[in-house]
């Protein structure tokens with residue numbers, strides 16, 4: 001049973017014995033006991049059960065423990081994150097606010113220091129050594145980013161401030177050029193405000209209309225409703241990959257396929273998927289995809305807009321200035337090709353280097369390993385939390401990433417957040433910049449814990465204990 005496994009697990013985890021946990025959990029699963037405590041309605045638990053089943057070979061005791069441990073024991077990476085050793089209110093920090101931003105490993109902090117100590121210069125135009133070093137570092141970061149999401153070329157990557165700027169760039173450049181008053185843009189009910197408001201602004205300018213795909217009770221997009229909404233007036237689809245409020249992983253591949261059958265371009269907002277599982281733009285086949293570096297262990301103020309070659313070609317520049325021009329006279333300007341066409345002015349050179357360092361760092365751990373470990377954390381936390389009287393988990397889709405949103409009868413979300421903070425546990429409370437989806441579930445505010453690979457089962461126990469004590 002979970003309870004037995006976890007009371008021994010607590011000590012094991014402190015000693016970084018995640019291997020032991022997995023073997024225990026697998027053992028229990030094979031006795032059909034692990035999931036007994038899961039309440040009805042958590043259909044994503046079935047998914048995890050299936051995951052266990054599919055992954056039987058790598059976690060049987062016959063597997064060499066070395067291989068097994070290197071695959072899934074992620075606790076050893078905690079030491080790479082200096083901030084995780086900070087005390088908050090006299091307690092060890094437990095960072096469950098990863099959906100808002102992630103903590104930074106030493107590799108990223110060191111890359112920034114190295115850049116400023118050895119390479120700092122403006123890029124592309126200088127005739128001196130540091131300009132060449134800085135340019136190389138910036139362009140290497142672009143190449144790393146392209147390879148991380150399996151883009152065909154670094155030229156598919158435009159550096160932006162983050163997901164918000166990437167969406168605004170596409171909404172403005174595409175919307176203001178190609179949309180007319182009878183046209184429609186489709187988004188979903190799950191969207192973050194960053195994937196609603198830019199399109200509303202474009203609609204105000206052009207007269208185009210916003211259409212919204214509804215979600216079911218679990219918080220998953222209803223594909224059949226999407227198929228009903230899409231028609232000859234639809235000119236663009238912009239969809240989240242993972243809901244920041246509910247954790248739902250949306251069927252982006254199917255959405256892209258359906259939209260492409262109508263010749264419609266699709267943007268995928270990968271702000272909340274990029275750090276949790278492998279994101280492959282070639283496989284998804286989206287025309288555009290955006291993400292923010294700070295959600296994947298990189299600095300704030302840097303992110304990426306991926307665009308297919310043809311999709312970037314048909315977009316006019318978003319902003320004008322240096323770097324994006326080939327030639328300027330007072331009569332006309334000739335632009336560079338993408339990505340330079342969209343990078344007006346001095347970019348965030350140092351933080352792009354930080355982004356490259358972060359992507360290299362997580363690639364070293366392996367995004368599959370991260371996905372697998374975080375699924376375990378989510379399953380464990382959801383199963384424990386759902387046993388507390390008065391807890392309601394919001395977002396129970398079959399496919400979920402590391403987001404656990406909930407309410408607790410008799411307590412405001414603010415009270416819960418404060419009680420957790422008093423114990424050094426950082427969660428986010430409020431509407432999470434996703435008011436429409438919370439209101440779909442009759443709520444204005446939820447408590448949201450979001451997990452990263454550096455979180456542990458022991459930390460979840462601490463979190464559960466604070467929530468349980470609130471109810472006493």
Ligand code: PLP
Pocket residue numbers: 099100161162163164165192194195240242243244269271272292
């Ligand atoms: N999209 C989603 C799904 C998000 O969760 C967020 C941020 O939380 C954003 C977009 C905006 O990201 P940023 O503020 O880094 O631009």
